[in-house]
Amino acid sequence: MVDALATKGILSPFPIQEQTIPLGLEGQDIIGQAKTGTGKTLGFGLPLLQELGLNPEPGVKALVVVPTRELCVQVAEDLTLAASNRGTQVAAIYGGKAYEGQVEQLKAGAQVVVGTPGRLLDLANQRMLSLKDVKVMVLDEADKMLDLGFLADIEKLFAQTSPTRHTMLFSATMPGPIVALARRFMNRPIHIRATDPNEGLTQANIKHVVYRAHSLDKDEVISRILQAEGRGKTVIFTRTKRAAAKLVEELNDRGFNAAAVHGDLNQDQRERAMAAFKAGKKDILIATDVAARGIDVNDVTHVINHTVPDDHDTYLHRAGRTGRAGKTGIAVTFVDWDDLHKWALIDRALEMKQPEPVETYSSSPHLYSDLDIPEGTKGRLPGAGPVRPREPRVTEGDRGGRSGGRDGNRSGGGRDANRSGGDRASTSGSRPPRERNHGTTDVVRESAEGGGTHDGTSPTRRRRTRSRRGGAGNPTPPPAA
Known part of the structure; x- marks a missing residue:
């Protein structure tokens, strides 16, 4: 494994690895706490692979549970690198992908499974994933699983494994429910915090x-x-x-x-x-x-x-x-x-x-x-091309929610309609009057539906043609009172 890691320039351990690897090799249950980006994956990954041996028997012997798909892929890649000189196969099991490829990996005898809780339980319930032979179980980023509501799923996964398994739990923060979970499912764990006592909560670099x-x-x-x-x-x-x-x-x-x-x-x-x-x-x-x-x-x-x-x-x-x-x-x-x-x-x-x-x-x-931004820097790169035209803002009138918006009221349905003899319309603002005033009802309704002068007709011309009884704009005269 040292040779495999050296191919990627990983030559010396980080503090969390120095403290957890020796204990993990002895089979000690561990709660590892360290800041993100400090090498927790290899802190549990190397003892896990060592415990399985050089050429483990086919079948799931180690389970690593992670909260997100992206982290699942990342952890699986790290473990695959560390096991590249061994006869150990690593399978990534997570949602959003077809079942077939993942089931094929399990049938091919993958010994290490890295997975998200939902997909792991799905396959276990379909009897495509057996956890009864798991020797080592790891929870990575346990606090995030708590945030995402995976606590019940994790308990179900623990219940399907042997109580004599070796358990390791790693996280950057350690809320109370996670500590309670550790006490229930771990055997006298040692809590390791790999932080500098003189360093603040944020990373110094x-x-x-x-x-x-x-x-x-x-x-x-x-x-x-x-x-x-x-x-x-x-x-x-x-x-x-x-x-x-x-x-x-x-x-x-x-x-x-x-x-x-x-x-x-x-x-x-x-x-x-x-x-x-x-x-x-x-x-x-x-x-x-x-x-x-x-x-x-x-x-x-x-x-x-x-x-x-x-x-x-x-x-x-x-x-x-x-x-x-x-x-x-x-x-x-x-x-x-x-x-x-x-x-x-x-x-x-x-x-x-x-x-x-x-x-x-x-x-x-x-x-x-x-x-360290150079003076004179602008918000577009030199070869970015012209600025994209912005989409016009949609107003209530454009959505058809009100009668033509402000412009519609001004051009037809508001003041001009009132001037043409519809005195009662003046008391209601932009709201069309009731049907009693036959001389102006069609005028107001037409301008409300047509949205003012959008058809090109001037307001004055429209008022004259629409308000005449029997004219071109109003061919059917209203019935006599």
């Missing part, structure tokens, strides 16, 4: 920059940050799927090379976007929090929070996409005026000492100096 920004100026600010000196791969987090889709379109229009990962995309689209980002074909990834735990790319230099995260744990996981494997990174967060209270809670929890973000616009001088 990440520079945290916080700006109070206007929502209409954010795209312009982001476009200038993306032209900073030394910028490598960049991850931008948005609060909603719609915001992610809109931002990726906007940045591509400005000449940048961006891809998106969010819940409205199918699994193949998400995997293609992630693969393009990892390979460097796309250097900007726009994501919702669904992907925050699965982006393990060592050369991400910038993380941008388009909106404030919901809590300090989410902030840590987002910021942890940069500064991985000991490298440095920059995390930029935009705070809307309405979210200042939310940022104050995050700032207090993480002891960042930035309770009042500085007001920042795309033309602010400190934006350029803070982030």
Whole structure:
């Protein structure tokens, strides 16, 4: 395994690996807690593979449960690398993909399964996945599984395994329900925290920059940050799927090379976007929090929070996409005026000492100096082409909700109709009068339905033709009173 890892330049262990690997090799149950991006996967992966032996028998002997599809793929890739010189097969089992390929891997005798709770239970209920021979079980990012409501599913998976199994639980944060879960399903676990006591809650190798920004100026600010000196791969987090889709379109229009990962995309689209980002074909990834735990790319230099995260744990996981494997990174967060209270809670929890973000616009001088953006940088790349025309704003009148909107009332259904003898209409504003005034009813109804002078007829001409009884505009005279 050491030789296999050396092919990818992994030569020395991180603190969490130094502390957990020796205990894991002895079969000790472990609760491992370390900041994101510090090598937790190999901290449990190497003892797991060692425990199975060089050439394990076919059938599932080890189970790694993860909260998201992206993280499932990432962990499976790491374990496959570590086991590349062994006779151990690793299968990734997760939703959004066809069952057939995953079932084939299980039938072929895969010994290590990395999976998301829902798909694992599906296959177990269909008797296509047996967990009775599992020797080692790992929960990775256990706190996220709690957030996503997977606690009941995890308990069902534990119930299908042997009570004598070796159990390891890893996470960046350790809420109370996760500790309670560990006590129920683990045998005298040792809790290991691999953190420097003199280091704050945030990673020391990440520079945290916080700006109070206007929502209409954010795209312009982001476009200038993306032209900073030394910028490598960049991850931008948005609060909603719609915001992610809109931002990726906007940045591509400005000449940048961006891809998106969010819940409205199918699994193949998400995997293609992630693969393009990892390979460097796309250097900007726009994501919702669904992907925050699965982006393990060592050369991400910038993380941008388009909106404030919901809590300090989410902030840590987002910021942890940069500064991985000991490298440095920059995390930029935009705070809307309405979210200042939310940022104050995050700032207090993480002891960042930035309770009042500085007001920042795309033309602010400190934006350029803070982030090493060259002077004179604009929000579009030189070869990006002309600005896309914006779609016109839709008014209530365009939707047909009211009678022609303001213009419609002015041109036909409002003042002009009142002048033509319909004095009663003047008391109702833009609302058409009732049927009693036969001389002007058709005038008002026609202008309300026709939307004013959109047919090219002048208001004066229309008034004359419509208000004459028996004229061209009103061929059938009303009945006599």
